[in-house]
Amino acid sequence: MTTGIIGAGLTGLTLGNLIEDCELLEKSNECGGLCRSLSEDGFTFDYSGSHIIFSRDKEVLNFLLGQLGTNVVRCRRNTKILYEGNYVKYPFENGLSELPLYDKLNCLTTFITASFIHRKSQSRAENFKEWLYTMFGRGIAERYLIPYNEKIWKYNIAAMSTSWVDGRVPRPPIWDVLKSALGIPTEGYKHQLNFYYPKAGGINALIRSMERKCSGKILKGFEVRSLSRENNKWIVSNGEERRKYDTIIATQPLFSLFCALKHAHMHIPAHVYDAVRRLKYNSLITVMLGLDVEHLNDLSWLYIPDSDCLPHRVAFPSNYSKEVAPPGKSSVIAEITYNSGDAIDAMMDKELIMRTIRDLHRRGIIEKDSVCFARVKRTNPAYVICDLDYERNMYQIRTFLNRAGIYTVGRFAEFRYLNMDACVRNAMDLAAKFNSVN
Template sequence: MSPAVRVPDLPAKVAVLIVGAGPTGLGAASRFDQHGLNDWLIIDQASEAGGLACTDVTPEGFLFDMGGHVIFSHYQYFDELLDTAVGSGDDFWNTLQRVSYVWTKDRWVAYPFQNNISALPKEDQIKCLTGVAEAKVANAVAQSKPKNFDEWILRVMGSGIADLFMRPYNFKVWAYPTTAMQCDWLGERVATVDATRAIKNVIEGQEDAGWGPNAVFRFPLEGGTGAIWKAVARLLPQEKQKYGEEYTVMGIDKEAKVATLACGQKIQYEALVSTMPLDLTLHWLGQPKWADELLHSSSHIVGIGLRGQCPHGLKCWLYFPEDNCPFYRTTVFSHYAPKNCPSTDTKLATVCLGDGTETKDSQPEGGPYWSLMFEVSESELKAVNNQEESFAGGRWAGIVRECVQGALNTKLIQEDTQIVSLYHRRLEHGYPTPSLARDSVLEKALPWLRQSGIWSRGRFGSYKYEVGNQDHSLMLGVECADNVLFGSKEVTLNHPNIVNAKKNTEILYSTPTFLSRHTKATENGTL
């Protein structure tokens, strides 16, 4: 749309303008609506709600999320909202047991790697156990906290596990070395090593896979993760939601409290809830030094739809630390819900085989079908092959071919596996990196924006990966709304360690006391 064109249905002024209709923006909108505030508007440059938690569908009918999203929750509030939006129970959700492995040394090692070194070759078991023992002694006499993620790994796990898994894997995930990352974000994200348990597992040769907050998770039966957030959006007044490129925010005047949109219209606000990347916002508002210290990696999502029976049983997501493939994680996406693939009677042509051989004369045939979704990170330190090339009868970025080859290298597929669909999407902002300078920037930038009526929140709005899951992201919006209206404390933003202890968040958010402390905004005159 031309910048000279104005959208007549947009108000010139609102009490609260929400930028971004992902989990955080929808959480804020839902909370404002719950409190009875009528003067708010949510805008998003995409065609529908979802943000980074959206789902794409290939022309052949395969669904792919923008990463390995699953639903596990620290908040009863989050659970109840999703059940209200999507529905409750087995008619709407598939509940799965996490089955995850690491592919290394030409074998599957149960996740988490550090608990299952018994699956490694003997020489690697010795390296890992020696490192664990040395780390235990070194940590006992350490006089200070680890200075970065790399030191934390060595202090907790030792050099064997660091070199075999943690260093190469985390570089593939973050696209930055572990020496460039802090360790305060870790919390429940990374399993530590129990030396006695590790030794016992090696001696007994047993698998030890029961760790982590997402050992059981749920997934919608239809529509992928994106269906959840479209359902949440449908709970809200439709006239207060605007989607499309014309609603892209092109600039912010923080003194005048005005946002300028791509369509040329300016909207004045009293409070701005922004889920835009904080680094972008800071550049706009004249703080390039702060912005440049906030690191992020881009994400490439590559999907392949395949004909036949899935050979991977109940596996959910899988980790790949070695350089025989470009991806760090693969999700057996067809396992999450049958409708993530076309129906068996859908007839599709084979576009290529697992070894990359094109099948130009392939005739459409029926299923069954299954699918794999790959995640690849990119940064200035980790290049990705974006060069367009001919592959499987179409034009694709080179990373697509490389992922297919990586799937063959790691035995996810075979040479004669029939590929019937390909998918690729690049997300500029994929992961907010917990860089060494991040916290010092956030301590200055977020209060500075708040002084001008801007609440920057969400996975990239507040740049805290440790509270960047879907449940955290929604609650960042909910708590932000309460802070805008009542000055309530934002526990998720400011105390990640508290909210990641499930019993604590149930106390904070599931009791009537929490809601009853707040009267409606329209009753107390706020905004």
């Protein structure tokens, strides 16, 4: 039974590694999807945002590390939050001792109060903003979590659901927060405290390895324009060539999938098509800077909740591996979310670079005169936004796809906020299901 896999990003390549009789159709001339890297003038940048490799799932972690072999380094996270001009340990609740006295006491007391109220009432938050207040208290929520999340999502967080927060925004133990306020070192988000990264080649080194193991299975430059069902076969066309498969797995965005179905005149009920159009997401700009500085700092990445600073996060990939920058230089990736048609989207690359350099210079993160390389990349879509209608819309979409016999896996095919390891896990589970049948 031949399986057609639409998309050769991380998810598609995982499937290609694990399913024997398959073919991958990739619209671009290179594989990788969101896991691609730019290599230029001795610098290597992950241009859909800084990627790292970590997972609680040992099978997934071993699979990813096995792809890299010896081309890997192990790093310990050193991440900060820029709060009122000072660096505070990440997560914020684990760095309370570094706050001014009043802020520290307010964060601690409101966290404890919220914890006891939640434990007693067991009430369920109606939206993401309310959830932040319920789980963390007013102090932590208003000083960091609310401004940062409003900035990264570019969406009203009171209109976002809580369906995506499990495992992504864990609630810290009261004891850890108390110790943090007293200056006793604690660590949060321990599953990413130690992470891995390719020694050379950026995250694209992972993709290249996976691609080699799919040799002969990948058809590049094949943009799926129509997808139809004929005589118990799936017919996939790019407008010039038709390919036939017994089964189809889609890893590309749902929007593209439904466009292909519509182009092939497959009947899509109006309520399903409306559900697809109602799905929300945002996009990402990365400003990649090379610096004529041998050692900029010791940070892994930095969160910036200030609304008057363009980037929400700044990563320092040359601190993961020295081989992603030329000798004597270092690198920075500034991440900026936007919505199509907004003021950020309208900014030209030159303006984005100048504004980013200015904002980082003013906050003492870089010296503007040290910049020796600058590039901009845009990723659209980048992040799934789970609004209050998300579950209802996805139920209608999943029901339709299940009845049609189309499998979907990956961040934008499932339309779920999945990290790399979750995409791999879901692909592994689906591949196991296919292999058990064949």
